[in-house]
Amino acid sequence: MRKGAKRKRSQKEEEAAPAPAPAPAPDNHKTTESTKPPTRAKRVKASKPESEPEYFEDQRNLEDLWKQIFPVGTEWDQLDKVYGFNWNFSNLENAFEEGGVLHGKTVYLFGCTEPQLVPFKGDNILIYIPAVVAIVSPFPPSDKIGIKSVQREVEEIIPMKQMKMDWVPYIPLEDRESRVDRLRHQIFILSCTQRRAALKHLKIDRIKKYEYCLPYFYNPLQEDELEQSTEVQIIFPAEPKPVFCEFDWELDELQEFIDKLIQEEELSEDQKDAFKEFVKEKVREAKKANREAKEARRKALEEMSEGTRQAIENQKFYKFYPVQTPDTPDISNVKASFINRYYGKAHEVL
Template sequence: MRGRKRAAPKKRAAEEEEKKREEEGGGCGGGSSSGGDSKSPEELKKESTTKGASRGKRVKAPPKPKQEPEFFREKRNLEDLWQAAFPVGTEWENMDKLQEINWNFSNLEDAFEEGGELYGKTVYLFGSTEPQLLVVNGEQKVILIPIVVAVVSPIPPSDKIGIKSVQRENEEIVPMKAMKMAWVPYVPLENRQSRVDRLKTQIFTLGCTQRRSALKHLKTERVKQYDYCLPYFQPLKADDDEEDTVVNIMFPLEPPVVCDFDWELDNLEDFTDELIKDEALPEDQKDAFKDYVKEQVRETKKTQKQAREARRKAIEDMDPKTKAAFENMRFYKFYPVQTLDTPDISSVKVPYINRYYGKAHVVM
């Protein structure tokens, strides 16, 4: 018992000594008992910083920026209607130019809304382009203006395509399917999740299934046919072109002699001498040129006579319903509406459609 009492003061002394070391900074959670190895608080802080740096400092990642909700403009129900109408007669290499300007055909869309010109009617649409010199961003440049022609009719206006240009001597009238074209039903955006066979559409567009990627496998003449295509229409009454007395001349020389000759107003002898005087025609080609013009006049007159006969026979063979449809057909020609993104086209709008359709009843 006495031995334990003598040990107590020693224990208390050791505890007091340890407490004293901690107060002086010599011990820090189990430091050395030797007074010579004790370190000051500044040295311990520096040592701790050095060790932390050797292990690599942990950098806190910056907070991610809060993403704003992304809003998409809701598309209009008939927004792509004008693009569904194939731009007949537009060169393939120029197709992409139609997307360079943000054209807007909201006037065409509005025409199908209640109260519009085309509301509740059966309509056939085809597209085309008209090159015009316009001011774009302060500079003048040739722009292809897309136009859409709407034919109001209970039946298709035609199932044929005309192929004609100044460069082509002969005019061809071929079935649409020969050029991979056909009237196809247009489905508005809001109905595209429905079964097409259950829809009762009243809008048809002239479509073309010829793939641009396959053009390189076609002959040049075949590709050029598409450049000269025109939607064909044979009205019940003769148009001005059918009785036209002017022929387009392209006499084959290098360069060719291109001009218009009116067989009622122009004297062929004087007309030819004038070309020679203007050095547009070599004098040694005078007789050959005159023969060429006479042949063109004969061919034009023959074509016009055939057209009159074809029209007369077509009218005779028509049933009353079809005849009534042709008599009541109306043509609407739509130009893009003016927006901040589009050039001013107000001065270049014309009612003329093409050599077959003539002029539109209404220009929009």
């Protein structure tokens, strides 16, 4: 092959190859996209109108006093109903202010409730009205609780602590940031540490005891009701039902008393002899208790100092009911001076 033939063939192939396409002309009307994010227009915040300042009433220094006091003798399942109304005890709070009946005095407080049918919003409703009893005394009026009911044949007088109750100092709101040991306590309240949540672990009889509790008070300067009483409560275990009655050994003649029970079909004929002996035994027990009570009072008077005697003579009982408000029932017609069978009547009802 001659030189140059290959070169000529390559030249011819190059001439036969298609020419590259021309570059497109730039479109001057096309918008160029920017890589920068678009700028948002700033939103102008509307100015809020200035709100009126809120005012809250200051808590009163003794505002929660009545709620801290245990309402002795109230059924556990009724406690929520007691606190269901917004009761106002400002009269109790004011009593500790200058000019009040409790101002500057050492005071012991316990609570109670009184079920009453009262008018409220057009209806008569049964409510548990709370009341607070204040005892002005330089020392605790008692460290005992009485347990008594119609169903319980025997009255018990036991230490408060057996029922998890005790007198404890009340600390006013303004002093709760202070050290307790530096405070001079003048208000003591009856408190109970029994938790409601733990009631399910107690026996029924133990729970019922709380419902029959009464703050106990004994004044050796006065003859006790027990010393004067000539009545005995009789609960005779007869069949088909027990016999409930009261027998007065000074006013009732026993045989006539029994005959009347048989006539009224409260006692069967074949049980009359057993019933007679039962009543005689109860009378003997009651007379013995009367003698022991008189002897205990005589001994207490002999051992009493003159200072203690004067303090007991100067003790005062005040009973506070809630103040009438539009949110609470009208209780003005059911207020009573009677406290309980141990304390008797209050010197003043407020």
